[in-house]
Amino acid sequence: MGGFHRLGEFVYRLRWVVIGLWVVVLGVGVYVAPQVGERLSGGEVVLPDSESAEVQRVLEGRGASGSEVYVIVFRSEEMSARSEGFRRAESRILERVRELPGVSGVTGYGSTGDEDFLSEDGRESYAVVEGAGGEELLEKLRRAAASGELRTYVTGQAAVEEDLQRAAEESIRRAETFALPLALVILVVAFGGVVAASLPMIVGVCSVLATFGLIYLVSTFYEMSIFVSQVATMLGLGLGIDYALLVVSRFREELARGSAPEAVARTVGTAGRTIFFSGAAVLIGLAGLFFFPFPILRSVGIGGVLVVCTTVLAALTLAPAVMGVLGDRINRLSLRRPSGAGGRSPWQRIGALGMRRPVFTVAAVAVLCGLLLYPLGDLRTGLANARALPASAESRAGDDILREDFRYANLNPIQLVVRTGGDPTTAESLREIRDVGRRVREVEGVDGLRSVYTVGERAARQYAGRVAEARRQAEAEAAARTDEVVDRQFERQVEARTDRVVEERLAGLRERYGTVPPGAEEEIRSQTEPQVRQALEQAGARRKIRAEVEKQIRRRIEERLPDLPQGVSAEGEITPEGVANFLDTEAARENEQLRDALETFVAGDAAVVQVIPASDPYSGEARRTVEALRELEEPKGVEVAVGGLPAQQHDVLASLFGAPLLYTGLFVLGATYLTLAASFRSLVAPLKGLLVNGLSLAASMGLLVLIFQEGHLSGLLGLSTTGFVDALVPILTFCVVFGISMDYEVFLLSRIKEARDAGATPEESVEEGLGAIGRIIASAAAILITVTGAFAFADILQIKALGIGIAAAVFIAAFVMQMLLVPAIMKLLGEWIWWPSGRKKG
Structure with a gap:
């Protein structure tokens, strides 16, 4: 008499106790099952110890930016995105968004003037929102973005993950609604009776609910993925019903040859042993997920192990206990006679x-x-994105618009974290960041890049351009007035010189005649003024006056306009020293857009370089660009880490199909072989x-x-x-x-x-x-x-x-x-x- 036979006898003796314990388990499961979804995380696949994960941690630590990024897409069929009405409507929406708790930054066309925020057909625009708040913030964003004037879509990675989680929960409910009635029909056909068919269904449902209770418990100290609920439902119902089907079928055979106690013991001794080894084989396969360094897979492995153990336990205890209570009544409500x-x-x-x-x-x-x-020879693998959702999902619809009408790679760049050993805004660090950028631009598959250097260089060039333009305007205005001022001052000299000559001549007349004859002064003045004017012209008086006037105008312009920082020329030539000097100016400190950009591209003692791939960021070409970037030789004393979405995809896929997969295969095949060898000798x-x-x-x-x-x-x-x-x-x-x-x-x-x-x-x-x-x-x-x-x-x-x-x-x-x-x-x-x-x- 084997151990499983004795287990069957034990369960039969304590059948009511066993049923009572399972009723308690069922009650707990019914209570916690609706709450499990709230405790599960999204379906994001991350590799915690990878280079891309380290970059992500640096990015999340920048300034006041939140770790969640949302994108609001604005669309109008009637208005152009550049029109005043469209801009006002978008501005009103973004003002509401900025006031939401948890929102730390909003960037769009209105705040930057960057044409990349506008679609190619001019009917759409988008804004990037950074913040933290999870599902609650997403709901608030969608309410705030609702507008009667513009059609809006809230998308982005954070929104996609939330929508994936909701869709997963809805899929489970729909699958259960569809599968359970059909499974019951199959069982009735298989057993030819309602009572016998109901028992496997009871075991399956109890297995699922008990597993959900255990998942709820585990989720209090270990992050569990939303995929756990699908696996628990699939395996709990499928295996629970399968195992109970085997047990009930064998019990009916044994019952035809003996009493209920003997039938229960023999059933557990034969079918129970089969279920145990069968469950061990399933458990081995799911335990293989523990070899992967991904929380999402390990959590699915934990959930799978829990559901297999629960299902086997239910098949070896609950099913025999209920069969022991039913006895011959298990054949009640038969729809056909046994063949x-x-x-x-x-x-x-x-x-x-x-x-x-x-x-x-x-x-x-x-x-x-x-x-x-x-x-399989042409198998290509990738990771989930918004296209995993139905086209009707808001985040999917918004993502489709971004893919079709915008430069999609701008939203998902490759992120380089560059450490120079000092403040990224110093001249020396900026020179090294510039050199890194030059090397990056030469890599195949790179369409462009943005960094603190490129942003600072552009801002310094724009500043130099504004100063030069102001100088040109001031000089043009001064040139328009110079002739008038010169003429006026020359006329004053002519008048003053004429007055002196006239006065001298009048004095001579008084000395000679004792008086000035009537009309003499006017005649003398009319004769003297042309002579004086001619003499001054010949002496270069007008030229000297003009030189002095222009000198005074230049001095006044210089006093009114700021000096360009050293290293920044009016012709637009910018050096790293010029960028560093400009960033230290009051004009730079008062530039809100520049401050926001510095928060994006400076993370403590590290600089962030955003590399725009020439291909879809989810594609194999983008992942090959990541490999090429990682092979670049770093400047001496500079450390470069490559991250961002394409790098995350690269790291995850390389790990999934690397050593962990080999270890998993060896473990599953080896352990299964040994289990079957022990079972069948x-x-x-x-x-x-x-x-x-x-x-x-x-x-x-x-x-x-x-x-x-x-x-x-x-x-x-x-x-x-x-x-x-x-x-x-x-x-x-x-x-x-x-x-x-x-x-x-x-x-x-x-x-x-x-x-x-x-x-x-x-x-x-x-x-x-x-x-x-x-x-x-x-x-x-x-x-x-x-x-x-x-x-x-x-x-x-x-x-x-x-x-x-x-x-x-x-x-x-x-x-x-x-x-x-x-x-x-x-x-x-x-x-x-x-x-x-x-x-x-x-």
Whole structure:
């Protein structure tokens, strides 16, 4: 008598206690399940110890800027974005936004005059909002942005993540609503009775609710991703129903041969052992996620381990306890009579087909798998962005506008953090930042860059231009008045000289005649003035007056206009010393736009250089640009770190498909092999299981490439293709499906081994195994396909892909591999399948 048999006896004796404990667990789960979504984080994939993550921490520490970035897109069908009405409407909206708690900065066309904030067709503009506040701030932004004059969309990475989380929660509710009734119908058909069909459903629901309770508990001290809820729902319902299906089916068999206590004990002793090893295989696959250094994957691994443990526990305790209470009443409300022993089942006939021509069957399945595997050669992976959301989502609609009508790369640049060993605004540091920028511009794939140097240089050049323009205007105004002033002063000299000459002559007349004859003064003046004027002109008096006037005007202009800082020329020649000197001027300190720019491009003792890629920031070309930037030789004494969205994508993808994936594969394959070897006491059967499961998994991956990368069936499934498969989907599918598909391997081999141990030949044992378990495998697979396939109608692209990938892999594993390929392989191997515990019979 084994340990599982004794567990069955123990559960039967304390069946009411066991049911009572599960009722308590169910109550707690019902209470906390609605609150779990609030405690889960978004679906962002980050690598905490990567170079890009370090850059992100530096960026988040700049000035007063918040860590969340939103983009508000403004659109009008009637007005131009440059029109006065559009500008007033946008300004009113942004004033409301600036007043919101949590908003630390707003930048747009109105505050900068930068044409990049306007669309190519002139009908749209956007503004960047920085702040912190999560979902609450997003809601306030959307309310503040609502306008009757302009159509607005609040998007950006922070908004996309919030919308992803909401869509994920809605997808779970929709999937559960769709899947549970269908699963119940499948169970009723499988068991032919309502009572028997209800028990697996109860186990599945209890498993999900218990898991949600544990997730709620874990989330209090460890950050859990929103994807945990999808995995918990998929596996909790799918595995819970599958395991309970196996248990109930075996209990009804045993009940036909004995009493309820004996049936419960024998059921747990046989089916319970199978479930334990099957659960171990699933758990091993999910535990492989712990090898990845990503919180999102590790949290999914934690959730998966919790749901598997809960599901196995429910199948080994709750289901037997309820069956012990029901006894013969489990067959109540039957819709059909149990089928007799005569005739072969459809699953036996399919298996017999495979065994009749085993070589042809193996070859045919190999060709089919080869056709499905072929697209994998062109597999391209990427990470989720706004296009993972439905087109109706506000953040997706806004992002689509930004992609189509603006320079999208400006919003998601490659960010370089440059450390020069000192204040980034000193002349020496600015020279080094300039040199880094020159090297960066030479890298293929770089379309432009912005830095404290380029911003300061542009501002200094604009300042020099304004001063030069003011000088030109002052000189033009002075030139217009110079002739008038010169003429006036010359006339004064002529008048003064004429007066002296006239007075001298009049004095001579008085001395000679004692009086001045009438009219003499006028006559003398009329004769003297032309002579004086001519004499002064010939003496250069007018030229001297002009020189003095111009000298005085220049002095006054110099006194009124500021001096240009050293290193800044009126012709626009700017040196690093000139930029440093300009940034130290009062004009620079009073320039609000320049201060905002310095907050963007200066982070403590580090400078930020924004590199604009020439390609889509989510593309492989942008990631190759990141690699080229990291290979650049740094100037002596300068440290450069490369981050930003393209670098984050590069680091995450490199890690996902690097050493952690290799370790995960080795762990999952090795641990699964050892588990199956211990279960079946064979070294060959586990190898066959790994091969069969690997084929089904790879074939499902090929389907994902065809659908989500190539776009086949996209219209039917209502999805927009991104040109790649989300990088998380193959990994999650592998870790989840490998164990699940191994379930069917364990189910079938367990019954085949029972028949073999009872003395059946290899062919007879396969046929008996299929007859006993074929219906269960088919029903279990149909239920799991229903549960996971329901997520194909989710709003989020990754969840669609995960649901379709798991459903396809389960279908292939259950109906092609187990029903057709496995019997053919076992026919070819004969007794060798059980080596070394069995011996080859002639």
